Amino acid sequence: MEFGFGVExxxxxxxxxxxxxxxxxxxFAGAAGWGGPGSEHEGSAERRAWERELGRGGWIGLGWDSGSGVxxxxxxxxxxxxxxxxxxxWAEEYARVRAPGRYGHIGENLLAPTLLAHGTREQQDEFLPPIARGEALWCQGxxxxxxxxxxxGLRxxxxxxxxxxxxxxxKIxxxxxxxxxxxxxxxxxxxxxxxxxxxSFLLVPMDQPGRIEVRPIRQLTGTSEFNEVFFDGAVARAAHVVGGAGNGWRVAMGLLGFERGVSTLVQQIGFAEELGGVVREAVSSGAxxxxxxxxxxxxxxAELKVMxxxxxxxxxGSGGSGGSGGSGGGAGASSxxxxxxxxxxxxxxxxxxxxRGAAGAVGPVDWSEGAPYELDALQRLFLFTRADTIYGGSDEIQRNIIAERVLGLPREAKAR
Known part of the structure; x- marks a missing residue:
């Protein structure tokens, strides 16, 4: 496969x-580098404002129209x-200047292509413009x-x-x-x-006091990117069911394909920056x-290059120009x-x-002030990545999908 950059x-x-x-x-320059793994709490106000700045420049949703060939x-x-x-x-240039970690990823790269593939024109017209303007933030239930x-097994x-x-x-x-x-x-x-x-796949507004409660989950890093969400009669309009009632599984699986499409390349550019930080630490410390x-x-x-x-x-394999997050590659590719x-x-x-060696196990603490333990960037990276093989579909589940849907191996017998 040829993949290169042309004059345009x-x-x-x-x-x-x-x-x-x-x-x-x-x-915005002061927020450079904020919002990485384990640091999602950094600069909330500045990063939300940066989303709106990106929206004004038209830099959100770059691939939404690429399927038209324009x-x-x-x-x-x-x-x-x-x-x-x-x-x-765009992703390379964004990573090069260490621009702030994106708040709008879920809406731009997950929901938007899902609405373009499965939503009605009315749903697209209602929800895509606020995402493109950097005004509406989404989460995934x-x-x-x-x-x-x-x-x-959801209930x-x-x-x-x-x-x-x-x-x-x-939801958790x-x-x-x-x-x-x-x-x-x-x-x-x-x-x-x-x-x-x-x-079914429903679009639910979060501003419903008394009907939706959000409880932060404190992580190993000390931050709380993840949450528990409790719905108690929360209202979703029937017009906001995507793909039709009862078709949510098909829509949800399509979304997971978008999650592991173009956005995977963007993720890898961030990985390269993190690897560069580890290399610089190894050189400066003599390790x-x-x-x-x-x-x-x-x-x-080498493994990052292979990825x-x-x-x-x-x-x-999806035909070249594919839209934002286009998955391609056939069954099992995303797994x-x-x-x-x-x-x-x-x-x-x-x-x-x-x-880091033994120094990686400790951090600066001002005992006189009773200050909390402060993690540096590499410590946060280590603690955050302990979850990488679990969230987004555990390794065990991904191997089952490959075994059953790609290799055609018999399904594991389930206890009755």
Missing amino acids: DEEFRAEARAWLGEHLTGV GVGVGAYGNRRATLTQQVV YSEPGAGSDLA TAAVRDGDVYRVTGQ WTSLAHEADWCFVLARTEAGSRGHRGI VADPVLRDRLVRQW RWNALRTLG VAKLLWGGWHQRLGELAMGV
Whole structure:
């Protein structure tokens, strides 16, 4: 597969670089590097304002219109049109200047392509413009206690009441629920249904005091990106069911494919920056002189290159220009990608602590002031990555999907 940057891509790069240089100033420049793994709490106000700045520049939703074959220009929802290579160019330039961690990823890269694929025109017209303007933040209501990677075991229910559904149940590990304006929720809309059947994909406003409660979950890093969300008769309009009632499983699986499409390349650019930080620490501390650590550093670099080529190959299988997050690659491709990056990122965290040595286990504490234990960037990276092989579909689930849906191996017998 050929994947390179042409003249138009380099022109697009120059435009992106110039815009970032002009706008990533003042308070936004001070927020550079904020919002990485374990640091999602940093600069909330500045990063929300930065989302709106990106929206005004048309830099949100670059791939939404690329399926039309039209190059750079103004899209239907206030976004710029951009080809797949131009989306990668933007991600590279964004990472190069260490622009603030994105708050709008879930809405832009997960919900938006899902609405474009499965939503009605009315839903697209209502929800895509606020995302493109950087005004509406979204969270994902999938996992539940007892139904995490085994998502088909969910029990949250939504009962039709005239023109609305009333949603009751609990979601967990909900990223940014404490900040989000909306949540897309998987819920059972058919009483007595089991497994994949009877599930619907609902768009639920979060501003419903007394009907929605958000409880932060304190993580190993000391921060609270994840939350528990309790729905007690929360209202969702019937017109906000995506893909039709009872078709939620198909919509949800489509969304997971978008999650592991173009956005995987963007994620890998962030991984490269993190790896660079570990390498710089190894050089400055002298740890790079250890041949075993040096070999591990080289291996991490090589594996990251392989992941990039695999992602490009997978996207190339979707027909080239594919929209934002286009998955491609056939059944199991997204599971392979998740297995690759989850294990790689976790090993990077372990390597960061190997480079630091014994010093990685302690941090500065002002005992006279009773100050809390403060983690540095590499310590946060290590602690955060312990969850990489669990969230977003555990390694065990991904291997089952590959075994059953790709290799055709017999399904494991379930106890009756």
